[in-house]
Every structure is written in structure tokens, then in C-alpha cells.
Amino acid sequence: MSGPVLTTRRPQLPHVAVGWPLLPVPDAEGRLNWPDPARSVRETIEALLRTTPGEQLMRPLLGAGLEALLHQPNTLETRARAHDAITQTLRTHEKRILLDRVEVDQGSNPGELLVTIAYRLALTGEPGRIAARIPVGGG
Structure with missing residues (x-):
């Protein structure tokens, strides 16, 4: 038989909620x-940590706003603000x-914060962990 073969098969799409691939x-x-x-969750968490509220159109509250800590001293108050914003x-x-x-936590360098995030995927319970160093104003 020649010619096109008709099928009702649907395209394969992700079975769970995943974000659009970053830099597809x-x-x-x-x-x-x-x-x-x-991977989708990890990429989204990284994007949320790097985003400043007001940076994305139509989503003024999206993002942790950690850039605001860039010139703040590495104090308990600064670490508490970072913790609350991330959470x-x-x-x-x-x-x-x-x-x-x-x-x-205060990193080994007084000019950085060490952030550790532990989570589980809600769908599967698979554990995940992200560690990041965030520069701050020192001292």
C-alpha cells in the first residue's frame, strides 16, 4: 500500500508538569x-533564585530578589532575609x-552566603538538593 498512512496516535508530550526547556x-x-x-524543577528553582521581583512582565512578585543582598553585610539579619525570601x-x-x-549560612569567605535547599518532588517523592554561593557585601 502506498500513500499517506493516517493515524490517531497523539504526539508524545511529557506525562508530568515540566516547564518549557531553558534555552531550547x-x-x-x-x-x-x-x-x-x-531537571525541570531544578532549572525552575535556579531561575527563581536569580530573578528579581518586577523583572518579569505580568508577574511582579516572581523571584527571590537575592540581588538586593549584594551590598548588604554578611550578618544574621541578612541571612534571615535571604532564608525568608527563598522559602x-x-x-x-x-x-x-x-x-x-x-x-x-555564612560561607568560608565573609563575602558570600552558602545556601542549601533540600526538597522532594511532589509527584514521585524523589529527593533533590541545590547548593549555591551568593555574594554579599562582606564583613
């Missing part, structure tokens, strides 16, 4: 590779995780 690049056949749920941002904007813990 098509493969050799022109397809976009969707990230797995763990609130993740609980508000990343519903695919169960947040287990957010730790903000």
Missing part, C-alpha cells in the same frame, strides 16, 4: 527534548516540590 535547542531532527521532571518564593511559585529545608 532542537536536535538533529528538529525536535525539542523535554527535560525530565527533576516564600519556592512555596509560592514552585508547586511541584515539597520543601524540606532551606539553610543560609
Whole structure:
């Protein structure tokens, strides 16, 4: 038999909620590779930590606003503000995780904060962890 073959098969889309791939690049056949749920969540968390509220159109409250701490001294108050901003941002904007813990400690360098985020994927319970160093004003 020649000619087109009709099918009712639907295109393969992700089975769980994943975000649009960050910096999507098509493969050799022109397809976009969707990230797995763990990678999608990790990329979203990283984007939320780097975003300043008001930076995205139509989403004025999106982001942790950690850039505001750039010139602040590395004090208990600064670490508490960072902790609260990260916790609130993740609980508000990343519903695919169960947040287990957010730790903000003074790094080995007085000009940085060491942030550790522990979470589980809500869908599967798979644990995840992100550690980041955030520069602050020192002292």
C-alpha cells in the first residue's frame, strides 16, 4: 500500500508538569527534548533564585530578589532575609516540590552566603538538593 498512512496516535508530550526547556535547542531532527521532571524543577528553582521581583512582565512578585543582598553585610539579619525570601518564593511559585529545608549560612569567605535547599518532588517523592554561593557585601 502506498500513500499517506493516517493515524490517531497523539504526539508524545511529557506525562508530568515540566516547564518549557531553558534555552531550547532542537536536535538533529528538529525536535525539542523535554527535560525530565527533576531537571525541570531544578532549572525552575535556579531561575527563581536569580530573578528579581518586577523583572518579569505580568508577574511582579516572581523571584527571590537575592540581588538586593549584594551590598548588604554578611550578618544574621541578612541571612534571615535571604532564608525568608527563598522559602516564600519556592512555596509560592514552585508547586511541584515539597520543601524540606532551606539553610543560609555564612560561607568560608565573609563575602558570600552558602545556601542549601533540600526538597522532594511532589509527584514521585524523589529527593533533590541545590547548593549555591551568593555574594554579599562582606564583613
